[in-house]
Amino acid sequence: MFPRNGAEEEEVLEELRRKTADDLTFDSGRILGSMCTHPHPLSVKIIEEFIDRNLGDPGLHVGSQRVEREAVDMLANLLGLERGYGHIVSGGTEANILAVRAFRNLSDAEKPELILPKSAHFSFIKAGEMLGVKLVWAELKEDYTVNVKDVEDKITDNTIGIVGIAGTTGLGVVDDIPALSDLALDYDLPLHIDAAFGGFVIPFAKALGYEIPDFDFRLKGVKSVTIDPHKMGMVPIPAGGIIFRERKYMDVISVLAPYLAGGRIWQATITGTRPGANALAVWAMIKHLGFEGYKEIVRKAMELSRWFAGELKKMPGVRLIREPVLNIVSFSTENLETVEGELKKRGWGISAHRGYIRIVIMPHVKREHLKGFLGDLKEILGVDVNGC
Ligand SMILES: Cc1ncc(COP(=O)(O)O)c(C=O)c1O
Structure with missing residues (x-):
């Protein structure tokens, strides 16, 4: 029931602690x-200090917008690009939806289809349903990586793109992304890599000597990557990342936001109002660690x-x-x-x-x-x- 009179801060806090004691x-x-x-404690401090920043209206918070761009560039850089295009978003789900949306909008397929491994995260089911894109599931091999031959067999005139996974949700397996990249280039299709989890693991694991296939923009067929700072990036929820190789992928998913206090902008994210503090925390954690x-x-x-x-x-x-x-x-x-x-x-x-x-x-x-x-x-x- 909505209370008529407010309670003391301490009382409210106590009640919340009691109610969440079994979390x-x-x-x-x-x-x-x-x-x-x-x-990470530094990222918690940042959230507190910059809690009111809204990247949905970046004209008001131009400094925060600049920092978000720098964070996107640092992520792009980690993934093998000098300059990237994208956003710090609400998580891997939003990032994957944005990639599918970009691929669909760039394609002129009448009945758009996306080919993805059977190991793909369920966020693609949401993307397919919302965007009217049919999901075509490719078989896995015995080692649980996608069967690239099966991916090729499933390409049709309606295919808008291919998905590869760098760190599957269930097993942390990395697909043969170099082979998927070659395939994508052969058929002139964009390849999206879901590295929501692996993005903050694989580059460092490779540097430590673990043998893991290349998975990022170093492969020419890769046009977009999901990489989530709120997983292994140590940043508070919500902080996902979507990085595109070229500006055109952002252009085709941007809509005009005409009335904002900070001025008209073209907005690509699914969410309108969105937390600037988390994007600043991404920047800060990368700088700090x-x-x-x-x-x-x-x-x-x-x-x-x-x-x-x-x-x-x-x-x-x-x-x-x-x-x-x-x-x-x-x-x-x-x-x-x-x-x-x-x-x-x-x-x-x-x-x-x-x-x-x-x-x-x-x-x-x-x-x-x-x-x-x-x-x-x-x-x-x-x-x-x-x-x-
Ligand atoms: C590979 C992969 N992609 C996407 C997601 C979705 O991320 P989120 O829960 O941040 O939306 C997950 C979540 O576990 C994941 O493992």
Whole structure:
């Protein structure tokens, strides 16, 4: 019920704390199945200081708009471009929708179709439905990367573009993007890379010596990339990123916003009013951590993932779905649903999907948390084995 009279600040805060007391928190180390993490303290300070900036009306906040452009350029730079075109958006979902929208608007296909791997994130289902684009799902190979031959077989006159995934949601697998890029160039189709998760992992993992295929604008067929700072970028939610290789992709998705206090602009994002503070936090985290800082975060996450995968492999009754590529480890057990339910009852933030449980080794996940998890898993499987 809408209250007639307001309550004291302290009282409101207390009530909120009580009401959310059963939320899992990232710093508790119990959330093992999320791609988000506790944001870096500097980015939290920035959100507080610049909370009122609205990039939906950039004429009012021209400095913030300049900073957003610099953040986009730094992301583009990380992805192999000197200059990029795009925005800091609400997340991977919005970024993927914008890419599909650009591809559709640039194409003259009568019945637009997009070819994407069966491993693609469900945000593409929203994009397809909203934009009237038929999704054509390409098969995966045994290693869970997309079957490039199947992608080629599915190209028709109605194809508006191809999607490749650099860090799949379930397994963290990276598609053969060099082959997809060649294919896209051969058929003169744009290739979008969903690196919502992998974008802030792969460049650093490669620098650390992990063998991962190229996935970004260094490949000529790649025309757009989704890269989310609110995943491994340590920036508070919401902060996604969409980067286009050329300006024309932005032009075809921009609409005129005629009445704004800061003056008329052409707006490409799905959201109108949108948080400037988060874009500033993206800029600030990149400046503060730099390539070396992110590399260190990724080093720890990758090493811990390999240790965890090794422990799982030793455990009877557990099957690793595949060797980890990034910092995601997925495994299956017998009676998976029961095991999932038991783990949840013990307070672990995980879920089973597509026949496996996915553990994302985010920066808030430490070895002692994983040891606790492995201990519980062992007990649960023991209970199961004894038929109790
Ligand atoms: C590969 C991939 N793309 C897109 C998304 C959607 O991102 P968001 O939840 O930020 O909209 C996710 C989310 O997990 C993802 O894993």
